[in-house]
Amino acid sequence: MKLPRRQVLTGAIGVGAGAVAGAGATYAAAHAGTDERPEPDAVPFHGVHQAGVVDAAPKHSTMVSLDVLADDRDGLRELFTTLTARARFLTAGGTPPDPGIAAPPHDSGVLGPDVPPDRLTITVGVGASLFDHRYGLATRKPVRLSPMRTFPNDAPDPAWCHGDVSVQFCAPNADTVIHALRDVARHTRGLAQIRWRMDGFRSPPRPSGTPRNLMGFKDGTSNPDRTDAREMDRRIWLSAGKATGQAAGEPSWTAGGSYQVVRLIRMRLEFWDRISTSEQEKLIGRRRDTGAPLDGSGEFDTPKYAEDPVGSAIPLTSHIRRANPRTAKSDPSLLLRRPYNYDRGVDAVGDLDMGLLFVCYQRDLARQFEAVQTRLVDEPLVDYITPFGGGYFFTLPGVRDAHDTYGRTLLA
Amino acid sequence: MRVRALVGIGAVVLLAACDSTPKARSETTVEVSRAVCGSGWSDPHGGTQVFRVHNVGTNTAEVELVDPATGAVYAEVDGVAPGTTRPMQVRLGRGRYAFKCLPEDTDALTGSTVTVRDGPARGAPAVVPVGEQDLRDAVTTYRAYVTRSFGPLRRDVAALEREVRSGDRAAARRAWLTAHLDYERLGAAYGTFGDLADAIDRLPAGLPDGAHDKDFTGFHRIEYGLWHGESMTALRGPAGRLRTDVGTLVGGFDREQTDPNDLPLRAHEILEATLEFELTGAADQGSGSTLATARANVDGTRAVLSALRPVLTGRYRGLSGADASLDTLAKLLDAQHSGGTWTPVADLSRAERERLDGATGDALERLAPIAALAEVRRTR
Incomplete structure (x- = not known):
């Protein structure tokens, strides 16, 4: 249960300088002296931005897409108020009240009588469908938000696509994630219904550097520096006020938010395991063992594409080269990936049903995710992967303080 | 209705967690037996707290915290065996309270009335038990x-x-x-x-x-x-x-x-x-x-x-x-x-x-x- 210090520190940084010391601190404060962990056990809930975006991804997550059932705008407001109250409590921890003889227990008890914060983060986003006729929000839609496109190599299953609201739960322990999901689902019963859900897990560094995905390759090496607040403001967060480069034209309520793309990508791992290491490496563009680009020796070496115009070292069609050609023209498409692995059993032919719960954040869907994905169309790797679900969402601005709620600026 | 209750829960947690000496303030051991019910609650305060219900008698007992005027139950612990201690968590508002003990095989016994004069105006809801x-x-x-x-x-x-x-x-x-x-x-x-x-x-x-x-x-x-x-x-x-x-x-x-x-x-x-x-x-x-x-x-x-x-x-x-x-x-x-x-x-x-x-x-x-x-x- 004790966390590596690295995770604790990067998590705290990720929330940003604007974060208000909120309820999240109180559990740790109250337990100081009795708790052997000196590090804060809670990720602050209140802040300009939501947690769970630029902070380091802990080991476990679940991504749920909700459809809102509320009849009207007041019902939607009730949903966001409830989500806020539950997230505020769950991320801060505490003792759930005992209802006496008046009701069944308030809490599932999965985490014991006192709910520890366990560095839980809850991240709420809204999908394009929330801005339809139901809640009178059509004119409030983030201008770049649309239903997720179907790309040429996608095989979308409608049961696993889209949704009015996305809620991502992340924590170092799976029971914390499940406890929070059950709590939120129970308290929003009747206001929203789960449309689809995917659990994710993240591997530790093997043996070092960026964690590996289920193909055995390090995944996420070339992410922008998420501890660099200016870089995040430039690429990930929408800002307030006047024309701000590529985020121009966005309604002012979106300030502090970010576009979230969720892609459920099945990997054909049995097939993958039947091809040679060198073929795998050419498909990806990196060494499987070290994660180094095929023209380098260390994971974080920068590929020298200019010196390799025909792709003799790193094939022009390799995944990393298509995704991020590292040119002045491609630089604006850089986005922040925060992927998890998923595992949902076995398919109809007895193959393992596993893959990537891909999540990424950006200021502009077209300029960033869609530009990258367009470059990846028909990459040779598509034979081994099948994107079948997910959606586009807009991660709401952070909940500023104890009086604020998710979506306050949206519904104002 | 549910939402209002939930918002309340958040506030409870903050209050409880901000208390600098939670253990000293919020835990009270009370004793129950055939002869006494709830003795030991000498310094009553409002707010969220835990009673440690200790059965010093020889009969297993059900113990309730009640409103002595109506018999409405704020909290209960079931089947407290002789010699054991069970926690009873409750949030008390200002008002009058008493412990009620229902030992097996003997009549119920209500302890003396205790008045809470500080803390929140209203605590957890009480329900008049159904017979x-x-x-x-x-x-x-x-x-x-x-x-x-x-x-x-x-x-x-x-x-x-x-x-x-x-x-x-x-x-x-x-x-x-x-x-x-x-x-x-x-x-x-x-x-x-x-x-x-x-x-x-x-x-x-x-x-x-x-x-x-x-x-x-x-x-x-x-x-x-x-x-x-x-x-x-x-x-x-x-x-x-x-x-x-x-x-x-x-x-x-x-x-x-x-x-x-x-x-x-x-x-x-x-x-x-x-x-x-x-x-x-x-x-x-x-x-x-x-x-x-x-x-x-x-x-x-x-x-x-x-x-x-x-x-x-x-x-x-x-x-x-x-x-x-x-x-x-x-x-x-x-x-x-x-x-x-x-x-x-x-x-x-x-x-x-x-x-x-x-x-x-x-x-x-x-x-x-x-x-x-x-x-x-x-x-x-």
Whole structure:
């Protein structure tokens, strides 16, 4: 249960300088002296931005897409108020009240009588469908938000696509994630219904550097520096006020938010395991063992594409080269990936049903995710992967303080 | 209503967590025995706190924290064995409190009244406990409802047998639905009618040969045959058996006791089964009428609520919310019924299905507290 210090520190940084010391601190404060962990056990809930975006991804997550059932705008407001109250409590921890003889227990008890914060983060986003006729929000839609496109190599299953609201739960322990999901689902019963859900897990560094995905390759090496607040403001967060480069034209309520793309990508791992290491490496563009680009020796070496115009070292069609050609023209498409692995059993032919719960954040869907994905169309790797679900969402601005709620600026 | 309560929860946590010396302030050990009840609570304060209830006597005891004026219960711990200590968590507002001890085999004993003069104005809600006597009228009302429903049930089960014997499949299917809904409206969930309930309304699950098992009887057996092209002659046996079983049920009902505790449980258990078997479609043996069953189950739930209403009024503030939620659910289900046919669950659009499942979940959350607060408790 004790966390590596690295995770604790990067998590705290990720929330940003604007974060208000909120309820999240109180559990740790109250337990100081009795708790052997000196590090804060809670990720602050209140802040300009939501947690769970630029902070380091802990080991476990679940991504749920909700459809809102509320009849009207007041019902939607009730949903966001409830989500806020539950997230505020769950991320801060505490003792759930005992209802006496008046009701069944308030809490599932999965985490014991006192709910520890366990560095839980809850991240709420809204999908394009929330801005339809139901809640009178059509004119409030983030201008770049649309239903997720179907790309040429996608095989979308409608049961696993889209949704009015996305809620991502992340924590170092799976029971914390499940406890929070059950709590939120129970308290929003009747206001929203789960449309689809995917659990994710993240591997530790093997043996070092960026964690590996289920193909055995390090995944996420070339992410922008998420501890660099200016870089995040430039690429990930929408800002307030006047024309701000590529985020121009966005309604002012979106300030502090970010576009979230969720892609459920099945990997054909049995097939993958039947091809040679060198073929795998050419498909990806990196060494499987070290994660180094095929023209380098260390994971974080920068590929020298200019010196390799025909792709003799790193094939022009390799995944990393298509995704991020590292040119002045491609630089604006850089986005922040925060992927998890998923595992949902076995398919109809007895193959393992596993893959990537891909999540990424950006200021502009077209300029960033869609530009990258367009470059990846028909990459040779598509034979081994099948994107079948997910959606586009807009991660709401952070909940500023104890009086604020998710979506306050949206519904104002 | 739920949301307001939730916001309150957040505030409680903050208050409790901000307390710099939580242990010193919020834990009080009190002793109980046949002779004393709640001694040791000498420095009362409001707010969230834990009583460590220590049984120093020789009898296992139930211990409650009550409002001495009304007997309303704020918190309870069950079955505190001699020599053991059990935590009782409660949030106290300003007011008067007393511990009440109910040791096994001896009379209840109420300790001295303690007055809380600080902390929040109002604490956790208290509920006046329900005694067996309180539920007697409710049980009578509910049994009268069931008895009144027996007439149509017998008549319609007899009509079903007639139509099966006539060999008219379409007519038999119509008669089957009518009779089945009569039965489902009774709110027979989780063993209300004992073994007969199995014979009358079981599903093939759990039988070694499933739908072809010799012990598969009742409504769903006939449904399976009517909608799977079995010969009408082959269904005469099951239809006759159903008529006999329903006759036995009706004939014996007067002699069957209804456990008063069953009724509050039924408030949510009927729809728990609806969600599990009807709204999933698992109960469907071919007729595609599980939404009709669900609608009948709403009526069954309403009958339970109506019987319990005198007990719940004043005890359950969420009652009108539960009523409204059932109304919403009934309306959504009715929208799937036209010209004598019901939409099979599999034909619902995704949005319709989410709406129905969500409305059922909402009703269940609002009905569940009834089972807790109307449970029969010892009061003396």
